[in-house]
Amino acid sequence: MNDMTPNREERVANLKGLGCKRKRVEDARFTQGKGNYVDDIKLPGMLFGDFVRSPYAHARIKSINAEAALALPGVIAVLTAKDLEPLGLHWMPTLAGDKQMVLADGKVLFQGQEVAFVVASDRYVAADAIELVEVEYDDLPVITDPFKALEDGATVLREDIADKKEGAHGPRRHHNHIFLWEEGNKAATEAVISSADVVAEEMVYYHRTHPCPLETCGCVASMDKINGKLTLYGTFQAPHVVRTVASLLSGIDEHNIRVVSPDIGGGFGNKVGVYPGYVCSIVASIVTGKPVKWIEDRMDNLMATAFARDYWMQGKIAATKEGKITGLWCHVTADHGAFDACADPTKYPAGFFHICTGSYDIPVAYVGVDGVYTNKAPGGVAYRCSFRVTEAAYFIERMIEILAQKLDMDAAELRRINFIRKEQFPYHSALGWEYDSGDYHTAWDKALEAVDYKGLRKEQAERLEAFKRGETRKLMGIGLTFFTEIVGAGPVKNCDILGMGMFDSCEIRIHPTGSAIARLGTISQGQGHATTFAQILASEIGISADKITVEEGDTDTAPYGLGTYGSRSTPVAGAATALAGRKIRAKAQMIAAYLLEVHDNDLEWDVDRFVVKGAPERFKTMAEIAYASYNQAIPGLEPGLEAVSYYDPPNMTYPFGAYICVMDIDVDTGVADIRQFYALDDCGTRINPMVIEGQVHGGLTEALAIAMGQEIAYDEMGNVKTGTLMDFFLPTAWETPNYVTDHTETPSPHHPIGAKGVGESPNVGGVPAFSNAVHDAFRAFGLKQSHMPHDHWRIWKTANKLGLHG
Amino acid sequence: MADKMHLKLTINGEHLETLCEPRELLIHVLRERFNITGPHIGCETSHCGACTVDLDGKSVKACTLFAAQAQGATITTVEGLASPEGMHVLQEMFREHHGLQCGYCTPGMITRAWRLLQENPDPTEEEVRFGMAGNLCRCTGYQNIVKAILAAAAIMNGRDATADDAVKTPEEVA
Structure with missing residues (x-):
């Protein structure tokens, strides 16, 4: 070929494919007021x-x-x-x-x-x-307390089903009871707990809140x-x-x-x-x-419209004297409001809450969830999370801290000795999940080193001494979290919504001049699908992402899919995109073989073209192949170059991460000043690092809101006390800190490109990181649990109860 | 229903007039009567700033202002920021630094930033954060919005736009 041919590196760069910080194609419209909401x-x-x-x-x-x-x-x-x-x-x-x-x-x-x-x-x-x-x-009479709702003689809320003893998820034991859902081995777990060296027990409440997208x-x-x-x-x-x-x-x-x-204009499950x-x-x-x-x-x-959370989680965690966790028990009282309108896969009335053994190798566990009716709005949606994973992550990450306190151990070390080890993957959890891949120790060590964890603990100890001497009124809190998510719902064999299996889809048409359109069953709400899905495809079919239109959301044109929530777009529709791309490439290979007059197997794929093995000067680019597919009669092949893929994932994906938050808390005002936030995410193969970082910033800010002030609160008459943005906390640029992001990369072994999804990780991991920092600041004074949100007033009350106001 | 009033405004350099009820809010007149749909409605209580427009040289929240109060005013919305030569540098920097995701807050955010940089042409990060605190974003966590505004300010002041490492992360530095 001639000298004008770009070299391989240039051809890869031209694709703007996987791993590239491609600028978003959506932004020209949005920045000029030309969105269409x-x-x-x-x-x-x-x-x-x-x-x-x-x-x-x-x-x-x-x-x-x-x-x-x-x-x-x-x-x-x-x-x-x-x-x-x-x-x-x-x-x-x-x-x-x-x-x-x-x-x-x-x-x-x-x-x-x-x-x-x-x-x-x-x-x-x-x-x-x-x-x-x-x-x-x-x-x-009004009932806003789920525990009171289950008392004998409580007012009947749902008269329409008052006499129904059987609900959609099994027996109902009370007229305000919806279901009891259980997983794990109750008897074995209780036996472990009754004979354990150490048992930490606590009620952990994850309050009612709301996704509140701006639109x-x-x-x-x-x-x-x-x-x-x-x-x-x-x-x-x-x-x-x-x-x-x-x-x-x-x-x-x-x-x-x-x-x-x-x-x-943003969804977040709403x-x-x-x-x-x-x-x-x-x-x-x-x-x-x-x-x-x-x-x-x-x-x-x-x-x-669709609240989130409202889980009362009673937990017991058992361990040896050395801190090796031997069992986990949890009972949840779930306030579902007036109608059970939770958005979960049909077979999982408590979503994937049973991921609550977290990142730890816990041999035996039990979870029971009682769903209860109250006089509150229905909902129970996954607010930037995969079906109750946020609740699960908050629960286990609080229980670990409470156990560390009871053992008088460093909470980072307690996590380290209980992590699932790299060689244990694929790991079968006590509550029935198969974690696909992970390398928790590497991520944890990287995170602790990045923040100089030892240095922080030393500074904290010095601050505490200064506080006791009356030289400062500020305490320092170090909030640790190591979370494992479960996303990408999900395998059709056990995941459906109203009977529709939770597969997803992609349909691709290559145009004669070598550009393309891809349509998916998902729908972006800010995630940037038009940008990132084109990148997946670019790497698969060798057409520049700039020449691929991605379209979603019109049921007359897009293939059927279950949509975008639960971080499922990349794990499911992203996989469908890659596989549809591979079908295109398979046909392209046959076309190239015909054009080059060689056998299919004599060709190899090289970035954007098929090349004759051993003869690099003989090739056909994808653009040439696309044109040929429309203008040549190729024996044995239909004209055109199109493909569709419906992807039924074999398993969920399990992204994970290590978050560390450092805050200074003024015990007299209750003001918590977030000094540092470090977020390490492992979402497997990274499609667009710029978009990933943006997702992490946004999710962490939602977590900041939830942990530090945001709630849907009711008075005893059932009046909503937080019905406007005056009362419902959304952080501004002023109270939001800068975040430091980092990553490790452990691909998913079962996903076609190894990607796991990231959008929701920062909400899932962020909430316990902020909350643990508040608790950690008061650990030396014996604080075990104070319920979120940790607004200034509640922090002040905590300090007051602990006798820190003299 | 009261009699309609004759409203005259200059919007994005164009003289426009319409009949509207005295109680109509400016945001509704812009969106419904003039089809200027860049400014959005997010809260209707002045908190979120999605409806921010520039009115006689000030950022205002069009959801809590009667159109009647704007009689005769000169208004700039996000649609009026780009020029025939292309996007405004703020629009370019929001794209460059990933300062938007769902795009719903973006028109108000950029319109506010446009005024902020006229009030304070060379702000510090803290001044940007304070000056933008009337505009809520649910997607970005603000970090990249702040970065975009600082970068735009640098360019408008003739400096190298990449000199904004106050908010760079270790990954980017590496």
């Missing part, structure tokens, strides 16, 4: 829907009078449960096997519950009309009565599942429903479920024949 969608004749919501947490509805609202010019309709009942849509199934009121049917069960849906000409008229709908309530949930439903097609635009993390659910609920054939997720607003908008569009838009305001979102 659901509230930007405007259709001719569009109406606006809004909800009358319950001011009570528990009340019987005596009457609803919409006369005055209907008399207001511009009001088209006011829908109540009575209007939906003939359609069978006044209730709808939840993802967790329960059912949920779409509009209040006879009673309300939480504050903010949807009571009536007003449809009006614009959002101002709709807001006026809401005020004019008269609802008469008879208030009922709230919303949709535009548009029923075209002439051709019978329903188009639904909305903030859907799982558009294909929404289509199936919409078809099952409405009776409209699935081919007549098109669901489109446009740009989504946009996985199906909400009453979607159902009411669809009904309103069918009834009126016009498009209907529904957009939550922030208060609606925080009060009613």
Whole structure:
């Protein structure tokens, strides 16, 4: 060939493939205000829907009078449960096997519950009309405490199922009980605990919080009565599942429903479920024949749409005198609110909580989770985590610290002697998981060295002495965490949502001139899929990422997939992308062989081309092959170059990491100043280090919020006390620290490119790191457990209780 | 419903007028009546800053201002920052330093940063963090937003944009 041919290194660089810090293709639009979010969608004749919501947490509805609202010019309709009942849509199934009121049917069960849906000409008229709908309530006793909900004689919350002894997940032992879900060996664990050298026991509460993406949930439903097609635009993390659910609920054939997720302004689990607003908008569009838009305001979102966590975790951890852990026992009281609307794979009512043995080689363990109804909003979504993994990681990382305290051991050393060892992978945990790969000791040593752990402990000891001498009022806390995630749900044999197996998909078309389009079953909400999936493909098929369009979120064009949550996009759809790329390459090889007049096996792949073995000057680039596939009659081959892959993962992936947080706590003001945060992540093969780092920064900031101030709090009447951003803590640039990121790289052995996923690790590992730092600051004064969030007031109270205010 | 009023504004250099109710919020007039959908709605209580626009030389949150209060004002939104020559340096630096993810806060964030760099052309990291504290981001953790703004300031001051190692991580240094 001639001298103009780029060398191999240049050709690799031109691909912008795996491992490259490629700048995002999404950003030109977003930085210039040209995003297209659901509230930007405007259709001719569009109406606006809004909800009358319950001011009570528990009340019987005596009457609803919409006369005055209907008399207001511009009001088209006011829908109540009575209007939906003939359609069978006044209730709808939840993802967790329960059912949920779409509009209040006879009673309300939480504050903010949807009571009536007003449809009006614009959002101002709709807001006026809401005020004019008269609802008469008879208030009922309120239960906000899950332990009280299970007491004898507690008020019956769910009258519709009060007599049902069997729920979707087995027997119900009380009218406010949802399920008991168990894993592990209870008898063996209790035997170990009763005879152990040392047992540490504690109640660890992971409070109720909320994903609170900056864009709230919303949709535009548009029923075209002439051709019978329903188009639904909305903030859907799982558009294909929404289509199936919409078809099952409405009776409209699935081919007549098109669901489109446009740009989504953050999801974090908040946009996985199906909400009453979607159902009411669809009904309103069918009834009126016009498009209907529904957009939550922030208060609606925080009060009613998909909370997260709210797990009371009672733990016992047993160990030898030397600190070798011998068993772990856990019982969770899970507050699910008024309806069980958790977003978990169907067979896992407590998600993957049984990853709670964490990164440690624990020979025997038991977990039991009791789901309970209360007068709170439904939800229980995975707020930037894979189905209750955050709760599990917080639980085990607190229990390790509490055990270290009891043993009077250094918590870093306690972790080290209990880590699963590198040679034990694939590792079978006592609670039934098969961890794919890991090298925990290497990561831990790297992290401790990076922060000069010994130096920090020395400084902390000196500070403590100075504090005792009255020279400072600030204590120093060192928060350690080593977490193992379980993501990439999941194998169809045991993971499904509403019966749909949790595979994912990618379809690729190569254009004649050597560029391509790839469509996936997932949907980005800020993760940058258009950038990173093109990188995976570029490395597989030798076409520059800059020449690959990635498209997601339109069910009429994209292949079926289960969507983006639980860090599943890279482990599942990323794998599908790689495998679809390999199918393209396999056909390309045959085409190249024909063009070069050699046998298929005489060719080898080289970055962006097939080369004749031993004759490097004889090759066909992918661009040449693509063109040939469209313009030559090749014997035995169909024209064109396309492939589709549906990937059923053989196992989950298990990313892990080591996080260390250092903070200075002023015992008089309760202010915690985060001085340092080091985050080492191992997410297997790294696709785009820039995007990974961005994910880690963002997830850590969510963890900071959750650990240090963010909560959905209720008073005893069931009033939401944190319904606006005035009360619900979202950190600003001012209180957010700079983070130092680092990594090790242990590929997943079963993933086609070895990638494990990273988006949620920083939330999962960050929360215990922040919380452990607060606890560690007070360890010398005997603090065992103080519940999150560690806001200034609670930290002050902790200091006060420990007698540090003189 | 009150009678509509005649609203005249200069938005991104263009003289625009419309009829609107006196109670309509500026964000709704921009988005619904003028189809300027760069500014977003995130909280409706002035906390998140997704709706930030520049009004007569000040950053304002368009979700808690009546359009009537803006009568006659000169407004710049994110759509007005790029020039025929290309993106504004802030837009370029947000891309360069990965200062955005879902993009929802980005228009307000960049519009605020644009005013901040006029108020304080050469801010320290601390001044950027303080000056941007009215704009919330749920995705990025701010580190790269701060980096992008400092880099833009450096370029606008004629310095080497890579001289922003105040917030560089060890990985990048290595």
